Amino acid sequence: MSFKDEDLPREKVFRDPIHGHVIVDNQIILDLINTPEFQRLRRVKQLGTTSLTFHGAEHSRFGHCLGVYEIARRMCNHFQRNYPSKRPGDGLWDDRERPVALTAALLHDLGHGPYSHTFEHIFHTDHEAITRQIITSPGTNVNQILRRVGPEFPQQVASVIDHTYPNQQVVQMISSQVDADRMDYLQRDAYYTGTNYGKYDLDRVLRVMRPIHNGIAFEISGMHAVEDYIISRLQMYLQIYFHPVSRSMEVILDHLLMRAKYLYQHPSDYSPVFTPHLLMPFFNGHYTINDYLSLDDGVLTTYFLHWRNSGDDILSDLAQRFLNRRPLKSALYDATTEPFLPKLRDLISTAGFNDHYYTATNSSYKLPYDTYNPRDSQPQSQIELIQPNGELIELSQVSTLVASIAGKEAGDERFFFPKEMLVQHDNIEIFQPIYDEFQQYIQNNHIVAP
């Protein structure tokens, strides 16, 4: 039975705040959405600690995945209406690619765990590898449904996700500088945070996309819409994703899990009596796909609620800081002022904080747009525009705005430390002289020579 055979006689819809309706017109897609593996995504926040800075942004990965599917569906429709392939190799859109494109779009984030970035850092997991595993392992519900399309289908879907699928139009639809993934999350995260920065013109960008021989390009008449998307993406990074308070909460989370792992791996008199069953496979370093699929945000915060009362002061304090949202402070530094960090860590230690758990450096950098450089370890596909005579031209060749930001990194490097270090004079206490010394290094949110 082919994918096409499972087309629904009438469309079904999911109401979605971003796209109005997500339209499902195939039984395979519907069944995939109803698997336990996909439903788990409801219990994993899309933006992790960002919701602690932008309280509106508590949405899960579930809606995002539906959204990526919906955008991919619209791309297929647009391509098929305006650029249908007439013969193999004409560089236009072959609609027989629709099943693999839609399925890969829907499932591309299946392997995300709770607070993915931090979780991967502490437990050395890899959400993309796990996504492919869920898709290709015979034991999962997802895999069983995909095999209805054909025995090779799961592997094909997985190959889109690791970019090895032969048709680059499909690969770029799911993963490129202007793909369905980014196109959804910029809009969605802007909506939920309540900011405008991510609100580029989705409809227009979709409309100026065109399949070409080796991927996807854009009509030159839509150049400004693509420009706007690039700028929106940059702004979302600078203002939302790199927000220092969210990064600070992620530092706390990271150190909290690091401490817990340490304690469970070094049992002692001080070790917690409470056993976090669902995390144990990860503390032990032996976990199955099923163990991974049992994790979600609520599991972690439930353990944090227990750890609040732990006998280990650091574990207990960090758990409280995380649950009660008590971020660390931060200051910017650069190559010139980096040499002061050891001194600052020293002062923090002297003030009674274990600097291993209570300080951190964290840099957030992003290339707003980069042209193709074959020497890069992971050369990014560049954005190509199509001129009236059919020739391609790379975006930064025609956009002054993009040219001016291309290749320049945006972001910052921050040193995180306990807010207590900034206490002011009027609270006379024993550590005040240390605090005072510390504060000489901080001016206008930067680390400076004292």
Place this chain on the structure above:
Amino acid sequence: MSFKDEDLPREKVFRDPIHGHVIVDNQIILDLINTPEFQRLRRVKQLGTTSLTFHGAEHSRFGHCLGVYEIARRMCNHFQRNYPSKRPGDGLWDDRERPVALTAALLHDLGHGPYSHTFEHIFHTDHEAITRQIITSPGTNVNQILRRVGPEFPQQVASVIDHTYPNQQVVQMISSQVDADRMDYLQRDAYYTGTNYGKYDLDRVLRVMRPIHNGIAFEISGMHAVEDYIISRLQMYLQIYFHPVSRSMEVILDHLLMRAKYLYQHPSDYSPVFTPHLLMPFFNGHYTINDYLSLDDGVLTTYFLHWRNSGDDILSDLAQRFLNRRPLKSALYDATTEPFLPKLRDLISTAGFNDHYYTATNSSYKLPYDTYNPRDSQPQSQIELIQPNGELIELSQVSTLVASIAGKEAGDERFFFPKEMLVQHDNIEIFQPIYDEFQQYIQNNHIVAP
């Protein structure tokens, strides 16, 4: 030190998708937001199982509480700008009521637990009583901050919440047919579900509000804006809050907790080995405020993840149905067809489902608008309009639209049962004759005479 003394020299803001910015200009309010009790609200979804029907609506009670505060703040500003009291008893707005109004608005939902409605049903808790307890118990962070305003202040705030505060303008600001609470949640839930129904004109309704001697009324020129609000509220109830799929998921949740409680209260060979520590005080019927404040949505779903693997088939199956979103089906019934329910339960039992756990009836009714009736057990304040000559007139006296729906209940009564009962002929199996008989009672989503 008075509330006024803690005014901030410059306003602080929380970005909010509904109100743009929530503006905080007092240290007391800021400190209340930063308490662990208030931060816990981030971990309790505003709409419970509704997010399983409208996937966009995963927002927590935290944002809603900020929103209610913000609306109350705007009401105070509007009243103070346009209707400032000149002498006591003139029925205008006395801005010295601002602290108690803002604080009650911010804290009014503090006592909500996870999946409040169901939780209260199973464990006989009362979120409003708990809210008042958190406010007035000396041990809470909230109480300590409130006492900075004065020793009586916590009790005053609590009295606004139970409607006994003497100034009815303040009481109605927080609790009446058109209060800051409803005004926020209608807009907020509409935004997150991605529907329009709740989008009445908040700005206009606020603008036509006026303090009067015994509460709050509306300029008659704003009659249509109030009408629109009434209709929006009705539509949100019918289309969002009463959605049969959400109610079905709540039935499953209710029966799952009921089963768990039964098993923990009747330990036997089959009882689960796993101990849900944070729920035990509730299974045992002895809990403290602290036990209550340790609960959130994630704690419940973490236990459900464990219960999936329980040896008790019902507990395990219901936990999976909840986590994997596999709702019961439902059909409408009325007084005429209610007599068929025992027969239907019988058939469901015969088909192998414990009807105590796999069927339910559930009615959702709402008075769209009701005029004051002193004989009611809880007479609702009616909506009064002010005419140019200052006389009051009750809304349904002038609004044809409201008059036509006043006093009429809207809602339905549903019988819930396993989807399996609707299996069609082409799947030949042992229970098919029972399914067939069952299906004769169901037509057009109604229970009918067979």
Place this chain on the structure above:
Amino acid sequence: MSFKDEDLPREKVFRDPIHGHVIVDNQIILDLINTPEFQRLRRVKQLGTTSLTFHGAEHSRFGHCLGVYEIARRMCNHFQRNYPSKRPGDGLWDDRERPVALTAALLHDLGHGPYSHTFEHIFHTDHEAITRQIITSPGTNVNQILRRVGPEFPQQVASVIDHTYPNQQVVQMISSQVDADRMDYLQRDAYYTGTNYGKYDLDRVLRVMRPIHNGIAFEISGMHAVEDYIISRLQMYLQIYFHPVSRSMEVILDHLLMRAKYLYQHPSDYSPVFTPHLLMPFFNGHYTINDYLSLDDGVLTTYFLHWRNSGDDILSDLAQRFLNRRPLKSALYDATTEPFLPKLRDLISTAGFNDHYYTATNSSYKLPYDTYNPRDSQPQSQIELIQPNGELIELSQVSTLVASIAGKEAGDERFFFPKEMLVQHDNIEIFQPIYDEFQQYIQNNHIVAP
């Protein structure tokens, strides 16, 4: 050459604030939009004097006509995707109806003149008849383009507009209680006025539409979306279209044109020397289609600018009141208080105003929803819902909300008079006693017994 032969290889778009993009994929449609007859619609405001109450609503009929076309296009797509006809007479959608449906949608308002309602009142024109004339007269650009589809095509399009086209699905698409016309203008007028009242869920209503044998019906699962549309429509009428200030400005316009017509038809010493060339055919009662197509809003206001300086006091004063937006006041009356009107007109005369030009009565009534009544002179098609078993049921049978407003008129009757009559005591002047007497009849914006 058929319509289909002129399909464009790639879609063209018009950016539209309501629908995002209006998509044109056929050369006939594009050429119709580019005719002088269609471009003239840019110079005729959609809402006439309403823009004098809601300053944001200055949009023209041009955008509305594109919007109606776009909605009809989406209906065709939805019908063709989900309910394609398999054999003649199966009651499903035959996509060969698309050309006539889209064309009729685009052109349905072609005959609107400046301030249509008032213009028709004074000059006895009929915009619907003129629309059909423009479509069927061989001399127009529109007609020439339509004939490319076939010699009968103009007549077919015209017959959709006067409801005599045989396929009632097409007729109801353009003209019924839930047609593309109303669906566009409610959203559009809400957007431009900046109000929410018209913002029902267009996307959802479109999605639950279904072709049936004798027209168009709605899936019962979408009942609430249709309900919401009905209520939105009612609210737009009560709050926007019936706004007393706009009606007052329309009274002034009506009387201004009436006065001008009188003066030009009764030349005398006082007659204006200025000749309003483009209006003369209408003053004379002999006009061609070309004369009509030379009129627009700017032509009228240009003549008003001249009339401001007319020697005729009434013409000059009314022109100034219109241009400078100085509305008449109004008060509500009913059968009981109507007998006071002669007395009020008397007082107004005595105060120096020609009551023929300075007073008016005006009633605005609207049936929010009416079930089919074959005895009505123009029985309205009722709204039918389709139940799961395929049976139809009329909307008010299942919607409490619609049932409660069905058949009840909403609106009011107003008496208009010069604002000067409400002058207060502190301005001592000769007419004050007359004003005082007048004011005894006015209370709370109603006419009352003195």
Place this chain on the structure above:
Amino acid sequence: MSFKDEDLPREKVFRDPIHGHVIVDNQIILDLINTPEFQRLRRVKQLGTTSLTFHGAEHSRFGHCLGVYEIARRMCNHFQRNYPSKRPGDGLWDDRERPVALTAALLHDLGHGPYSHTFEHIFHTDHEAITRQIITSPGTNVNQILRRVGPEFPQQVASVIDHTYPNQQVVQMISSQVDADRMDYLQRDAYYTGTNYGKYDLDRVLRVMRPIHNGIAFEISGMHAVEDYIISRLQMYLQIYFHPVSRSMEVILDHLLMRAKYLYQHPSDYSPVFTPHLLMPFFNGHYTINDYLSLDDGVLTTYFLHWRNSGDDILSDLAQRFLNRRPLKSALYDATTEPFLPKLRDLISTAGFNDHYYTATNSSYKLPYDTYNPRDSQPQSQIELIQPNGELIELSQVSTLVASIAGKEAGDERFFFPKEMLVQHDNIEIFQPIYDEFQQYIQNNHIVAP
């Protein structure tokens, strides 16, 4: 009587699609809005020929002027709440500046005529000078109302408009890189065109503004919001204001008025018999303020309707092209290809078009952001950010994004010509060889070497 004395006891509101409500709480402001001079702005489109490209954008200058007033009002409120002056010269906000600020904001565009830019080009008028004249001439209604505040008040308001008012906070509120004027029109034009580009975060930009000694600066924490505003402004220029089709329609308008002026100034046998009364003072070069105030968009288009039938072929053809929206085509050129223009004009002449009326060059350039340069003829105020320690820093010093576009011009140079020159081979006609030669110079919308 002072401005303050005319404060209204209760606020009045204008519903506005951009700002929700425009709030008026002073009788002077209300009376100014009701003058004939201000009401005339309803008859002058904000964006001129842009509505012929973006059909949604038919809004007038009336709403924009209210919006600028509203933004200035919010600025005053924000300054007064957060930065009230305590003693003269402390660089904070003195609320006694409110009357002049609000009034200048409201009236700043009073002197705009129909299609201002083109009108000024042909008739050598200056809308800013006329604005000041309307404000300061004793004969206008506006002037009479302003004098209620004081005899010097009109002159003060006028001095804000020409930047000579001593308080630079007020001047920059109305005219600077981030003023109430630009802040309104970017949002408003984005709303009406239906594009997103102008939708920066108005609320946030307002919130981070601060009065400083010599004007207005921004908190550094709001840097990204200001950045976003700068980018939005640039995008609106590139995509909306500089749109080649609108510029093309403006070329036609310009040449149409030029032709009319020529014909009326050179009466001959061919001169039109029709007299455009309201334009004659401008053809003659002698006009009064009253003549100017009698002009609006409708007056011009009414004359165009007459000119369509003129005996002069050029006048008649250009009038039709304008009314029926038949733009010229255009191609980009630069210093290298500019030398081809004479040849192109030649070919166009040979093909039968008077190249004086049927071709044009037009360049649109904009500095996205410029730092202060005292050598500039009109040095722009730069944007200053305030650091935590109070020091100022110029925006491009901290914003990579702004730094990369600062000082770089964006825009293009276009050559306009009749669309007929691009006719393709399949239409055999006499001029085809000329068209073919012409087309060799045009590729990818650029002029190229043949």
